[in-house]
Amino acid sequence: MNLQEPCLTCIYDQTKRVCELLHVNDEQAKSIDTLAQNQILLFDKNQNPPLNAAPLYEAMAELLKLDDLYADFKKASSQKAKAFLPLCEAKINASSNKLFEATKTAVAGNVIDLAAVMLYDLEEELEKIYHTPFAIDDFNALEAQLAKTKILVYLADNAGEEIFDKLYIQTITELYPDIEVYYFVRGRPIINDLTCKDALASGMNEVAVIVDSGVPTPGLVIEHMNEKARVIFEKADCIISKGMGNYECLGETEGLPIFFLFKVKCNVVAQAVGAQLGNIICKRGI
Numbered sequence: 001m002n003l004q005e006p007c008l009t010c011i012y013d014q015t016k017r018v019c020e021l022l023h024v025n026d027e028q029a030k031s032i033d034t035l036a037q038n039q040i041l042l043f044d045k046n047q048n049p050p051l052n053a054a055p056l057y058e059a060m061a062e063l064l065k066l067d068d069l070y071a072d073f074k075k076a077s078s079q080k081a082k083a084f085l086p087l088c089e090a091k092i093n094a095s096s097n098k099l100f101e102a103t104k105t106a107v108a109g110n111v112i113d114l115a116a117v118m119l120y121d122l123e124e125e126l127e128k129i130y131h132t133p134f135a136i137d138d139f140n141a142l143e144a145q146l147a148k149t150k151i152l153v154y155l156a157d158n159a160g161e162e163i164f165d166k167l168y169i170q171t172i173t174e175l176y177p178d179i180e181v182y183y184f185v186r187g188r189p190i191i192n193d194l195t196c197k198d199a200l201a202s203g204m205n206e207v208a209v210i211v212d213s214g215v216p217t218p219g220l221v222i223e224h225m226n227e228k229a230r231v232i233f234e235k236a237d238c239i240i241s242k243g244m245g246n247y248e249c250l251g252e253t254e255g256l257p258i259f260f261l262f263k264v265k266c267n268v269v270a271q272a273v274g275a276q277l278g279n280i281i282c283k284r285g286i
Contacts, residue, residue, distance in 0.1 A: 188216050
């Protein structure tokens with residue numbers, strides 16, 4: 001999915017959020033603003049948004065002398081997400097179709113704004129998601145694909161979501177015990193996307209093999225994968241992709257046994273996927 005004009009505003013706004021999150025001083029904020037405006041002028045509209053944005057985020061980290069801009073935010077998001085676990089587990093266990101309920105649980109991680117939700121709203125927030133149908137619903141195809149899968153590649157998205165992902169993967173491996181699950185994370189810190197360190201801290205290694213994809217962008221760019229990740233990726237019988245960033249990078253790639261799970265959070269992606277803003281999606285690749 002190539003970069004479009006609204007993406008420029010979205011990426012620029014992300015730099016503002018970083019400044020707010022880190023409480024940078026006026027001089028730093030001005031330097032980041034100048035950096036962002038100059039970098040955005042160089043963006044290539046024949047490339048996808050994550051590939052364009054990555055060098056800007058890296059330059060911001062260098063300017064602020066921080067290896068991981070969102071380190072504290074990521075830890076807080078993962079910790080807050082754990083409060084949802086009892087409710088999610090109860091929902092899955094009570095369901096007549098555990099895989100479907102677990103799939104919705106994984107999507108919940110992409111839907112809920114962990115920075116904004118209050119703990120007393122947990123049940124209400126979850127119930128909204130469980131009762132919202134997929135606007136694009138290829139769940140039956142996903143279920144059929146998993147039934148014949150030996151190697152599953154699961155593409156991680158943001159910190160906090162891995163708590164829901166872990167529960168989803170646990171359900172998948174209980175239903176299909178012969179499946180080998182490989183959990184792909186980013187090669188280094190990039191905004192609030194998951195890295196090996198983040199996934200290990202949440203115990204993802206208890207249910208899957210964590211794979212450093214080598215990808216430095218907030219979305220999986222195949223050309224940037226390291227050799228180890230590429231070999232596993234190409235052997236996968238099924239790929240579950242979480243979040244819009246991964247969709248922006250892979251949504252137009254043909255021939256992959258891939259299913260995209262995410263909430264539509266911008267009009268550009270809404271138009272690309274054929275849905276409306278706010279819809280939740282379970283979409284088979286092309």
